[in-house]
Amino acid sequence: MSYSLLKGKRGIIFGALDPNSIAWKVAVRAHEEGAAFTLTNAPVALRMGAINQLAEQCNAQVIGADATSMTDLENLFNQSAEVLGGKVDFVLHSIGMSPNVRKNKPYTDLDYEYFHKTIDISAMSLHRVLQSAMKLDAISEWGSVVALTYIAAQRVFPDYNDMADAKSMLESIARSYGYHYGKFRKVRVNTISQSPTKTTAGQGVKGFDSFFNYADAISPLGNATAEACADYCISLFSDLTKHVTMQNLFHDGGFSFTGVSNEVMDKFQS
Numbered sequence: 001m002s003y004s005l006l007k008g009k010r011g012i013i014f015g016a017l018d019p020n021s022i023a024w025k026v027a028v029r030a031h032e033e034g035a036a037f038t039l040t041n042a043p044v045a046l047r048m049g050a051i052n053q054l055a056e057q058c059n060a061q062v063i064g065a066d067a068t069s070m071t072d073l074e075n076l077f078n079q080s081a082e083v084l085g086g087k088v089d090f091v092l093h094s095i096g097m098s099p100n101v102r103k104n105k106p107y108t109d110l111d112y113e114y115f116h117k118t119i120d121i122s123a124m125s126l127h128r129v130l131q132s133a134m135k136l137d138a139i140s141e142w143g144s145v146v147a148l149t150y151i152a153a154q155r156v157f158p159d160y161n162d163m164a165d166a167k168s169m170l171e172s173i174a175r176s177y178g179y180h181y182g183k184f185r186k187v188r189v190n191t192i193s194q195s196p197t198k199t200t201a202g203q204g205v206k207g208f209d210s211f212f213n214y215a216d217a218i219s220p221l222g223n224a225t226a227e228a229c230a231d232y233c234i235s236l237f238s239d240l241t242k243h244v245t246m247q248n249l250f251h252d253g254g255f256s257f258t259g260v261s262n263e264v265m266d267k268f269q270s
């Protein structure tokens with residue numbers, strides 16, 4: 001159902017790799033809600049080609065950008081303003097990658113070059129996006145920036161590896177930059193802490209299926225789907241949440257505040 005919540009708004013959506021990506025679902029919903037936006041991803045992801053199908057569906061232009069390159073980001077903001085006909089009102093940061101996770105390096109035997117890359121791609125990139133945008137004054141007053149995160153930033157999930165540290169930093173950047181961008185242009189910056197979701201990045205984490213099922217059994221509402229996450233993103237891009245900023249917002253069916261559920265306790269009955 002469409003409520004025209006983003007009618008007249010312009011945006012940039014990072015991270016739609018394939019139809020399972022959370023960013024893909026956000027793009028589809030943003031289009032339904034009347035937004036005009038550009039789609040972006042790293043050049044290597046663009047070569048896979050799936051994003052062109054989404055671009056056609058959403059009448060959006062694709063602009064390649066590696067989120068660790070200031071030149072690429074500056075070009076992305078400039079080109080987006082040109083294509084969309086003005087400053088953007090919303091940005092979705094839906095980016096995560098850990099070479100240590102990819103190469104099965106355990107947390108107690110990390111490769112530090114890889115660790116740098118994890119932090120650069122998965123956390124510092126949010127700072128880069130915000131700093132490039134601020135220098136170009138590329139986001140309108142009362143604009144909204146949302147980045148996606150995971151509860152391993154606060155609690156230990158042993159196989160989430162160095163991504164846990166990256167997510168802690170990502171959430172901290174949202175808070176710190178949220179202050180500065182709030183003062184500068186009343187732009188709000190938030191993170192959404194999403195349930196485990198079956199995507200390329202999610203399923204790259206060791207033991208994903210087990211902790212997907214565990215989270216589902218703990219959460220009173222069950223795991224939140226990617227589609228539900230997209231709805232939440234739309235609400236944060238809309239004018240209905242204008243004074244929400246610098247927050248980490250759990251979108252997890254109640255997982256974060258549940259100690260244990262009856263279903264899980266039943267499994268331990270002696």
Ligand SMILES: NC(=O)c1ccc[n+]([C@@H]2O[C@H](COP(=O)([O-])OP(=O)(O)OC[C@H]3O[C@@H](n4cnc5c(N)ncnc54)[C@H](O)[C@@H]3O)[C@@H](O)[C@H]2O)c1
Pocket residue numbers: 014015016017018020021022023041042045065066067068093094095096097121148149150193194195196197198199200201202203
């Ligand atoms: N899937 C989950 O269980 C889950 C749960 C909570 C949070 N998240 C977060 O949601 C976000 C989106 O992930 P997803 O689950 O949709 O998986 P996904 O694999 O579809 O998306 C990850 C995206 O990051 C992009 N990316 C990687 N390196 C990049 C770079 N250098 N520059 C630009 N983009 C780059 C990839 O190309 C891909 O599009 C990530 O931040 C992820 O950590 C995912």
